[in-house]
Amino acid sequence: MRTKATLHGLPVYQPGKLLEEVKRELGLDEVIKLASNENPFGCSPKVWESLAKEREFFAMYPEGDARGLRLELADFYGTSPDRIVCGNGSDEIVQMIARAYLEPGDQAVMADITFPRYKTMTVVEGAKAVEVPLVNGVHDLDAMVEAVNEKTKIVWVCNPNNPTGTVISHTELTRFLSRLPDHVLIVVDEAYYEYVTDADYPDTLSLLPDDPRLIVLRTFSKIYGLAAFRIGYGIASPELARELEKVREPFNTNRLAQRAARTALTDQDFVCNCREANRKGMDQIVRQLENWGLSYFPSQGNFLLLDTQRPAQEVFDVLLRQGVIVRSGSALGYPTHIRVTIGTEEQNRRFLQALAYALEKPIPKEAAR
Ligand SMILES: Cc1ncc(COP(=O)(O)O)c(C=O)c1O
Known part of the structure; x- marks a missing residue:
């Protein structure tokens, strides 16, 4: 076989x-x-206490669409829950995006070197990974724009970039977006967003209402310290979020992970x-x-x-x-x-x-x- x-x-x-x-x-x-x-x-030590309360629900399925967590995230960011999709780690959101948007013959542009799951998931769907070398560890946005053609479905941007840790600024990101065509989905992976102290770092969420091509990925695995629970999320237009919901497994995030994330969010x-x-x-x-x-x-x-x-x-x-x-x-x-x-x-x-x-x-x- x-x-x-x-x-x-x-x-x-x-x-x-x-x-x-x-x-x-x-x-x-x-x-x-x-x-x-x-x-x-x-x-957060608060996570421990909140998990104990879930004990009596172990026999029951969790909220399939993580509704409670999405409502609280929406409240936290001042956005609406229909823009948010939760995943079994942001890894799963990467997978869902590739599954929903890529077909054999398509292309996806990404940095070389960056978080490896973009390439893996692109290749698994039969699409071609077009890798654009970093310059001094930083995304070469001009070269990435040039690498985009009519076959390109997705552009992956990791900000801060793993493994270099470098960032692109708000001005660089908005200029980049303005140069990309309408048929391209732009994924901005902000797994390390909460660690950033650079004042020029993009406020990517503020760009979402005007840009239906954009999805931002964040996670509870890093600063929130919940990597073992596997919970992350994407924020996008409601239309894009709905497309991802179609490929999401029915109960992809579990009850304990949802509870841990909701509690962790309250401990800023x-x-x-x-x-x-x-x-x-x-x-x-x-x-x-x-x-x-x-x-x-x-x-x-x-x-x-x-x-x-x-x-x-x-x-x-x-x-x-x-x-x-x-x-x-x-x-x-x-x-x-x-x-x-x-x-x-x-x-x-x-x-x-x-x-x-x-x-x-x-x-x-x-x-x-
Ligand atoms: C840039 C980046 N994106 C996504 C992830 C995946 O994180 P998660 O644990 O939410 O799946 C990682 C994990 O190291 C990462 O470095």
Whole structure:
């Protein structure tokens, strides 16, 4: 039996290494995972209490269309619930978009290198992924406009971009949109939106009412610390949202995930504190990299892609043996880089210590504490 031709040669997604797996394999007691851009501070403590209340409903299906969550998100953003579609992670929204819009022969334009699911889902639907190289880690919007033709159905923009963390500004985005034809759907993936502190970052939601081609993706997996629950959402025109509803599984987001997300949304203090801690952690790491003369991409996310000037896999292995899991750039298309998630102050210190050891750099005073 053969699967459909579009799957041949398609790689299986390789997630970051699991904490427990590394502990077991290397016989280490203490391991820190800075590989998947998860929130090192967990989630709002309010989530715990709210989940207990769901116990009596375990035998019942959840709201298929996550109506309660969509109402609260709509209220939060000052928009209407019929513009919002919830997914089993924003990963699922990526899949739903590709399923709803792409057919064999179509094309989808995206950056090279960016979040890999855009390409995978494009290829699975039999469409062609047209990849436009980043320039200095940033989307080359002019070249992306040029790559669009009559076959192009979707343009994917990851902002901040994973894995580089770079952003495009509001002015750059609006100019880009003004140059794209009407037949193209534009997906702006803002998975790391809540971490951004750059004042020029786009207010993409404000563009939605006037642009039926646009869909914005956000998630509860990152700053809200709910990656295990798998819940994300897209915001678009009601017409576009309705098309996605057609390909959505009937009960795609589960009851606990919906409850966790609704509660997390009410704790914006937690979100602010995490954003602030992330900025401090980013500074802590960047300062040391600059002392060592190592270059990195300026990141607005909760991760940093840095050039170790060595084969990334070797650095990854040395870090791993010291109980620090990062993401090797060799799997991401940057053979001498590693991507590290910003951790707590203590985790960042341990990472810097391990990196100093791996690269034979002087151990920083601060990191040695
Ligand atoms: C840019 C980007 N988009 C989407 C996702 C998927 O997130 P979710 O957990 O909501 O599926 C990720 C996860 O790392 C990401 O980096």
